Amino acid sequence: MAERIDCDIAVIGGGSGGLSVAAGAALMGASTVLIERGRMGGDCLNYGCIPSKALIAAARQAVIWQHSAKLGIRYDEPEIDFPAVMRHVKNTIAAIAPHDSAERFAALGVRVLQAEAYFAGPGIVQAGTTMVHARRIVIATGSKPAIPPIPGLEAIPYLTNETVFDLTEAPIHLMILGGGAIGVELAQAFRRLGIRVTLIERLTCLSREDEELSDLLINALREDGVVLHERTEVTQAENTVSGIVLTLRHADGSTDRIAGSHLLVATGRKPDLASLDLARAGILADARGITVDNRLRSTNRRVFALGDATGLSPFTHTASYHAGVVLKNALFRFPARADHSLIPRVTYGDPELAAVGLSEAEARASHGRITILRWPFAENDRARAEGRMEGLVKAIVSPRGRILGVAIAGPQAGELIQPWILAMQKRLGIGAMQAMLVPYPNRGEASKRAAGDFYRPKLFSPLTRRIVQFLARFD
Incomplete structure (x- = not known):
């Protein structure tokens, strides 16, 4: 039978921002429902910040021997056990996961529903067989990989940040599409773990960053042995007997083909909103995300959105910051406003x-x-x-x-x-x-x-x- 729940606040999405809202609301006495269809902890814990930094930590250990001689210390070149490195990544996630678990939030007084959620009305969310009627609703569904429209790519078994950390055997040649922070971090990390890496960027790598500083990291990638193709488009992707083959067109109009064993697509993110049926709740959104005002209210004033779902700033710490703004508005009616002028960012290269x-x-x-x-x-x-x-x-x-x-x-x-x-x-x-x-x-x-x-x-x-x-x- 269908169940009905009435609550003060319902949160859709169990990532960093959603968990912060749910925990804060429950601890401050609001009846709270949290709905998550996938893994608790969201992208940051399972597919993003935590696994990538665990991989980067291992990769840095792998090159200490190259830098220690000038200090009078010499090591032999290390033996890299790639499956053990990836177990370290998984163990790191597992060690943090209890903090974000459904059991912990249930102990805080949050009703956790692990189901797909969609709007059944302006203040109603359907989660599986449960109908949630909430005074305030928070959309914290995060984002997912944005896949470029490259001919043939749909037939390629490509990796994204959601699958690359499931590797258990080292790729022979990893090709990476996208020279933003994710692409650069992983290119350097995998190269330092002894894997041949080619990085392809349509514009210039780390184009958002100050060129004077970003050049230092880009040069470090080259010194590590990463092959860079900047101002290069991929015009065709093929899955062949010998591996994945990409056709490249460079800025000067020349073309060539490269082959690799694995392809990682790191060309950006897009809000994960398709399943929510936002129109039934009177919520406007576009390709960039949900339309919100500076108080993070959607066009339905009972519904807030935060983090990647808004498209405003794609960082875990932004989602956590948004959570505080939402709690002030939703629980205390305090007109707190989000200011994005001082959102810091870090690319965790070396x-x-x-x-x-x-x-x-x-x-x-x-x-x-x-x-x-x-x-x-x-x-x-x-x-x-x-x-x-x-x-x-x-x-x-x-x-x-x-x-x-x-x-x-x-x-x-x-x-x-x-x-x-x-x-x-x-x-x-x-x-x-x-x-x-x-x-x-x-x-x-x-x-x-x-x-x-x-x-x-x-x-x-x-x-x-x-x-x-x-x-x-x-x-």
Whole structure:
């Protein structure tokens, strides 16, 4: 028999954002239903952030021997047990999974329904045989791989981020379509695990990032042995006896064919909304995602959307941020608004790339006069001691010292960017970063040094020297 549930809030999707809303709502006393058709934890736990970082960690261990000789330590080239590496990936997921499990959320007071969900009306969600009537509904269905319309691709047994971590045997030659963060991270990781890798990008790799910094990572990929084809289109895909064959057309009009054992499609993501029947609830959406206002309300004011379902910012931390905005609006009627101007991003290559705020090009277009502050890790004592001096801190600042954007390339860039994020969120000027007391020796000192350069022209000017000389006359 069909069951009816009445609740304060129903959440569709058990990924990062949906879980945050469900846990928060239940702990604050709202009757809560969470509906998930697949694996709890969503893309980030099962197919994205966690497995990719576990793979990257293994890949970094595989190349330590190449960098240690300059420190006086020599290793033999390692033996890579690819099945064991992939077991490490799976074990990492399994270790985190209980935190996102249906059992844990049931213990928090959330009613968990593991079924396909769709709208049966403006405030009604059908989940299997259960009809959920909710005062507020949150769509947190995430995204899925966007597959390009390449002739023949539909007949190829290609991989995506949802299947690549299921590999148990090492590919002989992995071809990757897409030079964004996912494609670049996995290209470097698989290459360092001894696999031949070819990366194909229609435009330029990491085109969203500051070119000065992204070039450092792209060059690192080449040094690792990744074959790069930028400004190259795939015009045909074929599945042959000898493997998967791609026909390439380069920017100069020339063509050639390459063959590989495996093909990974990493050409972007698209919101996963098809099964929801949004029109029955009066919810507008397009190819980019659900239409929402700055309070994350859809065109049905009882329904909110967050994370990848909105198409606003495709990061797990954005979904978690959205969850807080939704809870304030849905539970407390507080008109909290989402601000996407300071969403940070990190590409977890080696070196890492991290950025927040405006790029140099964006800052010049919107602010005109700007100051660029740089401090290379080659001038950082900790980096010298570790023998890892590649990269730099780059800050974009207004003439009055307002921090407009920051990008960092280098080891641990994702951690080093965090004080800058806090400074920008709290609207602290560049002086706050310059005045920050940091332990020595530390890579974080590079941020302080970069900030200090803002004051260098005035501090060491002829006027300053005249003032000092004048004051020296007095005892």
